[in-house]
Amino acid sequence: MKTLVLANQKGGVGKSAVATLLAHYLAQQGQRVLALDFDHQGNLTQPLARSGRTVQAPFGTGQLMAEAGHKLASSSFCLVPASLELLTLERQPARHNEFANRLLDFLVWHDARFDVCLVDTNPNPDIRLVSALACADHVLSPIQLNQEALDGVHFLLNHPRVGLRKLQAVLNPKLNLIGLLPTMVETTPFQKANWIQLVQHHPSLMIRIGDGPGQYAALPRRASVAEAQASGEVLWEMKKTAARDAWREFEPSLRHIAGVVTTSGVGHGLAA
């Protein structure tokens, strides 16, 4: 099982939407998928639960971290939902190692049962995010093309507690940064200028999906994504033509990312 964590300390950048799309996409490809929602807001839990495609664990991710002995029923598409206990974990620093180790034990225990574990995270730089990144094989960072987000890339890599370079150096040398995934991309001059800035300043963090100029993974802003998140429908199965058109635009990026996670070896480390 390969573990992919969606992480960015900014909220509202598309982490949960990308996690939901990837979960359905990987499941449709025949991968056995385990989805863990570490954000108490439950923006991965709700769409997956509403989709009716997942078997939901009788415990939440808060209990998974705080209590021993949680095991999943047999299914090829499982969801461990967000729970309010998540909010209590950070306040128990003496138990932080225990929480991280329990998550690791849980993943090791289920290693042969699933092909991919997808972890959606909260924006706070707390023990949930540290634990998820400490256990991960891959991390993907959705990002919006606004100035604040671009300024945040340095923090994303170098934050003293949850910076990806720092975590890789101190806690998890195997962590592979797949890269930055611009989401909600619009063809405005402002976003185009920010895109150019991102490519210039962080070329090695962009995710190449083809050899041509500008062929990087990115997801445009499409209303059907928000609709799918709200209704639990699978984007490419929605009746509206707009949703299927959106999926056609999204598919090359998500196919590439799914390929990196399931075959590994591709992608790059964090040294660049």
Ligand SMILES: Nc1ncnc2c1ncn2[C@@H]1O[C@H](COP(=O)(O)OP(=O)(O)O)[C@@H](O)[C@H]1O
């Ligand atoms: N590509 C997209 N196009 C349009 N809306 C999107 C897109 N990606 C996400 N959204 C919407 O934007 C909001 C924030 O996205 P979300 O995935 O919840 O962000 P995060 O998990 O980083 O906080 C949600 O309402 C979501 O449905």
Ligand SMILES: [Mg+2]
């Ligand atoms: Mg979210």
